[in-house]
Amino acid sequence: MNRKNLLDQLAKDHTLPFDGFVELLAHPDEGLQAHAASLAVETTQQYYGNKVFSRGLIEFTNICQNNCYYCGIRAGNENVQRYRLTDEQILQCAATGYQLGFRTFVLQGGEDPYYTDDKICRLVQQLKHNHPDCAITLSIGEKSRESYERFRQAGAERYLLRHETATPAHYHRLHPPSLSAENRYACLHTLKELGFQTGAGFMVGSPGQTPEDLARDLLFLHKLQPEMVGIGPFIPAAGTPFAQEPAGTLNETLFLLSLIRLLLPDVLLPATTALGTIDPRGREKGILAGANVVMPNLSPKSVRKKYQLYDNKICTGEEAAECIVCLTKRIESVGRELAVDRGDNVRYVKMKEDHYCV
Ligand code: SF4
Numbered sequence: 001m002n003r004k005n006l007l008d009q010l011a012k013d014h015t016l017p018f019d020g021f022v023e024l025l026a027h028p029d030e031g032l033q034a035h036a037a038s039l040a041v042e043t044t045q046q047y048y049g050n051k052v053f054s055r056g057l058i059e060f061t062n063i064c065q066n067n068c069y070y071c072g073i074r075a076g077n078e079n080v081q082r083y084r085l086t087d088e089q090i091l092q093c094a095a096t097g098y099q100l101g102f103r104t105f106v107l108q109g110g111e112d113p114y115y116t117d118d119k120i121c122r123l124v125q126q127l128k129h130n131h132p133d134c135a136i137t138l139s140i141g142e143k144s145r146e147s148y149e150r151f152r153q154a155g156a157e158r159y160l161l162r163h164e165t166a167t168p169a170h171y172h173r174l175h176p177p178s179l180s181a182e183n184r185y186a187c188l189h190t191l192k193e194l195g196f197q198t199g200a201g202f203m204v205g206s207p208g209q210t211p212e213d214l215a216r217d218l219l220f221l222h223k224l225q226p227e228m229v230g231i232g233p234f235i236p237a238a239g240t241p242f243a244q245e246p247a248g249t250l251n252e253t254l255f256l257l258s259l260i261r262l263l264l265p266d267v268l269l270p271a272t273t274a275l276g277t278i279d280p281r282g283r284e285k286g287i288l289a290g291a292n293v294v295m296p297n298l299s300p301k302s303v304r305k306k307y308q309l310y311d312n313k314i315c316t317g318e319e320a321a322e323c324i325v326c327l328t329k330r331i332e333s334v335g336r337e338l339a340v341d342r343g344d345n346v347r348y349v350k351m352k353e354d355h356y357c358v
Pocket of ligand 1: 064065066067068071072073074075109110111141
């Protein structure tokens, strides 16, 4: 089957055999990418219309006990100025965000032992109390089933945990021996079982990544059926073992966004800050490839530069209000509109409605 037909089959069946994905990923070209983007945009509009959803990102701690080889805030990077936001600062970020129209807040941080389950639950409860119409997303790494259960009971409805790579050998190329691929995948399955709207994802162009690895990533996503998928290009970070490695490319990331949209048609798919970092119009191009979420930063300006997962990260010098004005213009420039909406996954909404009917 030729590659254009493979894309058409993916758009129709929402999956392909392993070899089909490898064929697409090993030989992308401009025509194929344009066809994928066109199918992906059509699919996005079928499920979400013209809307692009925003998530207010609060990077509340850049302290992490882990040492992922690609990460700028890894524990071993001594050049990082470490910070933790106070509860009051976090609540203030959310209050400012709410006034700006955000209805989802993402609490993101390193795996920082200071934030016990009690502290996280208290924060989630306070945020839900202050903004009952908002969704709270956590992105704080690998935890026990008990911890995830407690977060869910406290009111968190979504959890982001990139699977990083579905190839265990590649996982070990990217992480120290203290971290295991098996535990990562198990955490994601637990999150799904507990009813979180779950986000998986990976970097595009990470060191050692092959088309076969990416094909396994797509099949992993198909099996997991996450409600959200975050992908962005690998960008090297100073002070890490991968500081000298080449970055992933814009085109490959855009192509993968389109493939993921066709694989999981109702998925919430961010045009990430990393995409905007490797290309000045990367986020707009992401939307034109099938993305439908943006995640502007609500963290205080004073700490933004300290949360450098990779080099030259954009939007570290603006206030939240400036970010939203800028993003609104960018989204409108590609014919879309920024929604004031929680932006739940449509499959999740339907499942909840069905549950209430029985
Ligand atoms: S990627 Fe996440 S877990 Fe790994 S070092 Fe960075 S913040 Fe910590």
